[in-house]
Amino acid sequence: MKQNISKYISHTAKHLRAIPWRRVQAFFLPFYLFTFLPLNAQLRINTNNNEALQKLTIAHLAVSNLYVDSVDENKLAEDAIKGMLEKLDPHSSYSTPKEVKAMNEPLAGNFEGIGVQYNMIDDTLMVIQPIAGGPSEKVGIIAGDRIVTVNDTAIAGVKMNRDEIMRRLRGAKGTKVRLGVTRNGIKDRLAFTVTRDKIPVKSVDATYMIRPGVGYIRIGNFGATTHAEFLESIAKLNAQGMKDLILDLQENGGGYLQAAVEIANEFLGRGDLIVYTEGSKTPRTDYKARGNGAFMDGKVAVLVDGYTASAAEIVTGAIQDHDRGTVVGRRTFGKGLVQRPVNLPDGSMIRLTVSHYYTPSGRCIQKPYTKGEHKDYAMDMLNRLKSGELTNADSVHFADSLKYRTLKKQRTVYGGGGIMPDFFVPLDTTRFTKFHRELAAKGLIVNANLRYIDTQRKNLVKAYPTFESFKASYSIPQSVIDGIMEEAAKQNIKPKDDEEKSTTLAYLRLQMKALVARDLWDLNQYFDIINESSDIVKKGIEVITGR
Numbered sequence: 001m002k003q004n005i006s007k008y009i010s011h012t013a014k015h016l017r018a019i020p021w022r023r024v025q026a027f028f029l030p031f032y033l034f035t036f037l038p039l040n041a042q043l044r045i046n047t048n049n050n051e052a053l054q055k056l057t058i059a060h061l062a063v064s065n066l067y068v069d070s071v072d073e074n075k076l077a078e079d080a081i082k083g084m085l086e087k088l089d090p091h092s093s094y095s096t097p098k099e100v101k102a103m104n105e106p107l108a109g110n111f112e113g114i115g116v117q118y119n120m121i122d123d124t125l126m127v128i129q130p131i132a133g134g135p136s137e138k139v140g141i142i143a144g145d146r147i148v149t150v151n152d153t154a155i156a157g158v159k160m161n162r163d164e165i166m167r168r169l170r171g172a173k174g175t176k177v178r179l180g181v182t183r184n185g186i187k188d189r190l191a192f193t194v195t196r197d198k199i200p201v202k203s204v205d206a207t208y209m210i211r212p213g214v215g216y217i218r219i220g221n222f223g224a225t226t227h228a229e230f231l232e233s234i235a236k237l238n239a240q241g242m243k244d245l246i247l248d249l250q251e252n253g254g255g256y257l258q259a260a261v262e263i264a265n266e267f268l269g270r271g272d273l274i275v276y277t278e279g280s281k282t283p284r285t286d287y288k289a290r291g292n293g294a295f296m297d298g299k300v301a302v303l304v305d306g307y308t309a310s311a312a313e314i315v316t317g318a319i320q321d322h323d324r325g326t327v328v329g330r331r332t333f334g335k336g337l338v339q340r341p342v343n344l345p346d347g348s349m350i351r352l353t354v355s356h357y358y359t360p361s362g363r364c365i366q367k368p369y370t371k372g373e374h375k376d377y378a379m380d381m382l383n384r385l386k387s388g389e390l391t392n393a394d395s396v397h398f399a400d401s402l403k404y405r406t407l408k409k410q411r412t413v414y415g416g417g418g419i420m421p422d423f424f425v426p427l428d429t430t431r432f433t434k435f436h437r438e439l440a441a442k443g444l445i446v447n448a449n450l451r452y453i454d455t456q457r458k459n460l461v462k463a464y465p466t467f468e469s470f471k472a473s474y475s476i477p478q479s480v481i482d483g484i485m486e487e488a489a490k491q492n493i494k495p496k497d498d499e500e501k502s503t504t505l506a507y508l509r510l511q512m513k514a515l516v517a518r519d520l521w522d523l524n525q526y527f528d529i530i531n532e533s534s535d536i537v538k539k540g541i542e543v544i545t546g547r
Contacts, residue, residue: 060076081094085352087371088371091337092339094350095349100349106201110200112173112196113171113196114179115136116130116134125146127141127143127145129519129522130143134197135195141179141194144454146181147169147179150165150168150180151168153168155168173197174196184454201223202220202225203223203229203255204218204219206248206526207232207233207237208528209241209242214242215233215237216246219263219312221311222256223256226259226262231294234295243299244300244301245295245298245299246301249316250329252309252312255311257338265290267293267295268319270290274318274360299544300319301327302328303329303537304327304328304332304419305329306330306331306332308333309334313334313419317360317419330421330427331389331417331418332419333367334417337355337356337357338355339353340354363402365419366417390426390427391429392426402417425535431533432507433500434500439508446515453519453520464520467521471525471528471529475509514527
C-alpha cells in the first residue's frame, strides 16, 4: 500500500509542477486570503516560487500518508506555520481560533455575555459590579452576589477553571442562561434568567479633572471604539472647564493603527503628517490630520513607560514630532512594525509583519532584533532594569545616526528603539518592594480586598454616598492590613527589615483604598486615587501647570 501512496505522491508532485499557479491564486484568494484588512487594503500573495510551494505540499503529504504512527494533520499544519513565522521578526505570529477570539475582544469594543465584572474568591464567582444597563443588572443581579450555578450545573466549590466558567456564562446575543445566586442577608438561593447581549468593552480607562483646568484621560488600548470614547471624554472634560490635558498611555500595548490615527488627528493641524507606513512589498502610505480635531489649542502632556507600544507610540511620536505636546516618563517599548491579519478557514489567524511605520520626522522607532532569535527581545525590559536605564536617563545611549529633528522647534529626538520622553522620570525601585511583590503574587492583596468589600459594601455606601467624600476622608481599617500581614506570615512571606515593611505598608494602604473605590464605583475612581502616588503623573501635572 505504501508503494501505491508513494506513486500517488510522485504523481501529485508532477501534477503540482503542471498547475498554472496564477489560476490557483485566482481561485483561492476570494475564499481564503482576500481578507478586508485595516487601512482598506487587500492581501495579495505572490505564488511565483512554485518549487517552494511544491516542496511544502509534498512534505505534508508524505508525513500524513507514510509516517509510521498516526499524526494530527491539523497540528502538523499549525506547527509548520509556527516554524515559518518563528524565523521572522518577533511580532509575526500564529493564533488558534480560541486565541483569535480572546485577542479580538478587547479591540472589537464588545463581546456577548451576561455583563458582570467579577473575581474569584474561595472558588466562587463573586460579582464586583454588573455592567450598567447590561443584562445582569436588568434582571436584578447586584454587586456582591455569588453565582453558584449555571443552567443547574454547579460552578462554585468544584474547582472549575475560569475558562470553563466563562464558556458557560458567555453565549450568543439573545440566548438565555439560568443562574443560581446567593446573596448576603438572604437565606434562600435566588434564581435569575439572563438574556445574553452585547457587552461593551471600554478602552478609555479613566476620565476626570486631575487639577483645576487640567483634564486627565487614560487609554488602555486602541480598539474599534476608542475614538468615540475619547471624544466623549473630551466633551465631558470641556464641560468641567478643561483647558489643558494629560493623556496617559502608560502600559498601553497598542491596537489598531487607524484608531491611533484618529486620536492623533484630534491634536494636529490640517495636513500634518501623523504617520506613514512602508515595506518592501507594500508602498508608502501617508496618514495626515484633517484639521478638525477636538483638542487643537490647550497644552498636552503624554505619559509613557516601557510598556507603551505600537499604536500608542504612533500617537506619542506624532505629538512629539510636531511639538504639539510634551512626552513624560520613560523610553517606550519600541515596536515600529505593522502586522496585517491573514484569516485562515478554521478561524485561526496569521498576523504577519508587512511594513515599518515611521513618525512624522522620519523615525522608525523599532528596537533592534535578530530574526529567529526572540529570547533577548523578550528580555528587553529586564535588560533595561539591569543596565540602570529605568533609574537613570544617562544610561540610555543612541547613535548619532539615529538623530532626528522635530518639525517646528527643531528639537533633537531619536529613532531606533522606542520614543525617549522629553522629561525622564526614573522608576522608584524603593516603593515597589520585594515584600509587596510577594504579597501581590500570592493574591493576598486582592483576596483581602474582596473579603472586605463583600462584608462592608452596605456600610461603605451609607457612610460615603459620593466619591468626593470617600476620597477626602476614607482610610483602610488597620484590621484589614493586620489580616494581610497575618496571612503573609502563615505563608512565610516576610519583609527583610522594618524599613521595607514601613515602605510596603504605606503603598499598600493607598492601593487598598484605590481598590475599594474601584469596587464601589469604577476604574475612573481607582486611577483618581492611585495616580496621586505616581511620579510620572506628578511630573505631567508639573509640566502642564508649572508647579
